[in-house]
Amino acid sequence: MINFLQVLILGLLLGGVYALMASGLTLLFGVMRIVNLAHGVFIIFAAYLAFFASDKLGVDPLISIAFTMPMMFFLGIIIYVLFFPRIETSARYVEMTVLMTFGIALVVEGLLGYFFTGIFRSSRPGYATDSIIIGDIFIPMGQLLALTVSVVLLVGLWLFLRYTRIGTAVRATMQNRTAAQIVGVNVRRISAISFGIGMALAGASGSLMSYLFPFFPARHWQWVALLLALIVLGGFGSLKGAVIGALSLAVAAAFVTDQFGPDWSPMTFYLALFVILMVRPQGLFGKALRI
């Protein structure tokens, strides 16, 4: 029983961080139908920013969120404006976004490898090795803090979407782009802002990654595959789905690790991906895709 609880808690701690990482990806798809294969590489890019800030300037990884988020927000707006309006009218728009972001991912990976080499990196703030012990349950401090940050940011995102004017326009665009346009939403501006927000979420995720998960440039493929799997489970474009997909798959992976060893853990995600595609291709909370 204790072991069950312990594994569940470790799974949920990880799941919260996965949810934050996936939220940006699902937001981009929801608003703009962009399948962003470069999401993982941007998380890693932000992780490098946080790592060097910590290594060279002694900035705490959690504090680094204060600059990784705005920097990535503006980078996102620049990337959107440079690349995406051109393909907007393409008849094969969704496929084009896959190719485009695949290309962006390769280029950024190459640049990261050139400038920062392929060495594994990880920050080591004091709390990364701390833990709390309650009875027989062990809670790693670093993951607890990361979960707290993720929850705060996700709740913040939800409040923003629910209660602000721009957030309302973002939701309207997600639900029906044409309808948003005809009630006077400037959908291109909303798309640029959404891309920025998605990238800002990748920025915060990168700050957390810098001390939670050792990284090097090519690691992003593994991450984006994992994030796509849990988004497919939750339903592409659904934020609620991303959170539930992240929590359930992280818990499932924690139990697989406990039973069969960590080598089998990544398989949980792909197995879930195959099953969900066969049983319910639109995911738990997704609508059947209309193009």
Place this chain on the structure above:
Amino acid sequence: MALLEVDNVTAGYGAGPDILNGLAIEIEAGRSHCIVGPNGAGKSTLLKVICGILRPRSGEVRFEGVRVSGLRPDQLLAAGICFVPQEQSLFSEMTVRENLMMGAFLVRDRSLVAERMARVFDMFPVLSERSQQLAGNLSGGEQQMVVLGRALMVDPKVLMIDEPSLGLAPKLADQIFATIRGFAELGITVILVEQNAWRGLEAVDWGIVLDLGAKRFEGPAEGILDDPRIREIYLGSQLSKRSEG
């Protein structure tokens, strides 16, 4: 001067052929218009050009004497041109009230929004009963009312409606056409596109007949269907379809 002038407009989609071929029409303020014509005449394309979703390849659209073709849909909406498309245009995961509020997205004056909301509920009492329900869960007729109510929240000068009766039972369609007449009485200039020419013309003052992307003729809605040229256009397109098939 006409309120809205479509001047020698040519337009089409992507790299496809021209759907509109040098179309010229004038829309008079305060009058309600129905655009009729066989399938492929360019009726929906015309509305998309006017509201800014589709840019003309040549020619221009003028609103109140000023060139507006090339503006974005949100800019045209701010100018007073509102479009209700044929395809489903609800925010299905928002409540009825939220949908209506979206119609006033560009209006920041809250008392004005409340005033317009009251006018919508006055016109569609059933929407006030359903205001907290998700729009996606309403019946087809009620959904169409939400869309028209949302257009009323915009309080446009020109309201363009594409095929409002599509897929509705005759009784519901009657109700929708009555609503459209109501809009005209509020002083809104209506442009209606309707496949069912007879029903559409019944709801408006003025009929404009399109064929092959150009205007064939126009006149008072009453009696336009008796014009012998109508027979020729509709029958002509039927015949050419048969010979193609």
